[in-house]
Amino acid sequence: MATSPNPESHDALRSLTTALQELHRAAGRPSYRRISDSIKDGSYSATVSHEGVRSALKGLRTPRWETIESIVSFLAGSCRPLRDPATEVAHFLPLWRAVKEGDVGALKSAREFVLARSWGDDGGSWTPEMMAGVMINPFNAVELDPTLTSRHDPLISEEEWVKLSLRLIEEFGAEFFLYALLRILKGEYVGEEKGSPFGYQFPGQEMDEGTAREAFDFACDQIVRRLRTEPNLLARSIRAFYCDDSLDEEERQEVTRAESDPSLMREVMTISPENWPEVSEEARLLIFTYLVKEGRTVGRPGLPPEQRFLITWRIPELPDI
Incomplete structure (x- = not known):
């Protein structure tokens, strides 16, 4: 039996x-009687x-849950474009439970949370799971190891x-x-897609000119260090560059234009740790492109460069024995 809501x-x-009204509008506002008759004639x-x-x-x-489920299933199938009835029903269940059980009812159970494989719906609104995910994230309380996260000041104490x-x-x-903590520790934290600082790195963090210069100089120092111990590094990196399917066409064309300059290529192909300070900036940039797949900032200003910048090499560096 339908019940009147508590205050x-x-x-x-x-x-x-x-x-419900939004779904009704999306379905073209069918009449109440048509909805009722269609549900009666269908498998609801x-x-x-x-x-x-x-x-x-x-x-x-x-209404009873079965009533909501039947109405939602019919309306979802009547929308243009069609909406998946099962997805819509899953969306309405916590809304209905919240009426019956309060805020706790709106929260997914542990099993529902695991099966959902996400923190919220696709509508962009904050869910109870998302709010809990932000509070649970240990990133807010501790400064994690720099290999896992950007350096940051904790928002709250461990206690x-x-x-x-x-x-x-x-x-x-x-x-x-x-289950929520495990999802966070795997990197699936609230805000990850937008680069919000709730997790292990800042995917969208952009460098200003000064930071970019500092990062480039650090990478050059590391390149010289590797050239000193790996004589064939440049040739191997050039081969890896041309075998990299992830490169966009613009980057390939830029390198091709640089390679058409004979004097520049002479500088590049005769590079050594000893003559590195004398080569042109253009030659250094081309060598950087060959050797470095990606460089990004992972630490706050003021930290030593090796803690602030992370280099992903085209030819991985062998670990020290």
Whole structure:
């Protein structure tokens, strides 16, 4: 039987109703009777009278879950473009549970969280799982090893993080907390796609001119060091450059234009640690392109260059024996 909402569930019912009305509009606003008749003639969880449909879409009462599931499934299949009924039903379940159970009802169970393989929906709105993910992330409490993260100042103390985590475990359960923590530690943290500083690096971090110069000078020092111990490094790197399928056409053309200059190529092919200070900037840039696949900033200003910059070589460096 449908039940009247408690005062504390009014906001949750409004959210559920708003979502139902959005789906109804996307389906072309079919009449209540048409929705009811179509559900009755189809394979749905429960039949719904046209008055029941009206009550649900108007937010007059909180229907049974089977009623919501049937209405949502029908409307999803009527949308243009079509929406996946199973996906829409999964979206509406926490909205309906929030009306019945409050904020805890809106949170996915540990099993639902694992199966979802994400922190939220595709609508861009913040979910309870996302809020919990931000609070659980240990990045906020500790300065992780520089091989895992950019250097940063913790936002909260370790003691505060532990207290907060205990509260989350009490509210959401240890199983959800541990699965969420594992997801974070694998790099699947809230904000990763946008480069937000909630995780292990800043994917979209751009260098200013001074930082770029500092990074280039550091890379040049490392190139000289490797040339001193690996005599055939340049030739191997050139071969690796031309075998790299990830290069874009613009980068290849830029290198081809540089290689058409005989004097420049003489500088490049006769490079050695001893004559490195005398070669032109253009020759250094071309050698850098051959040897370095990627360079990025992973540490805050003020740190030693080896902690601030990370070089990905085309020919990986052999570990010291």
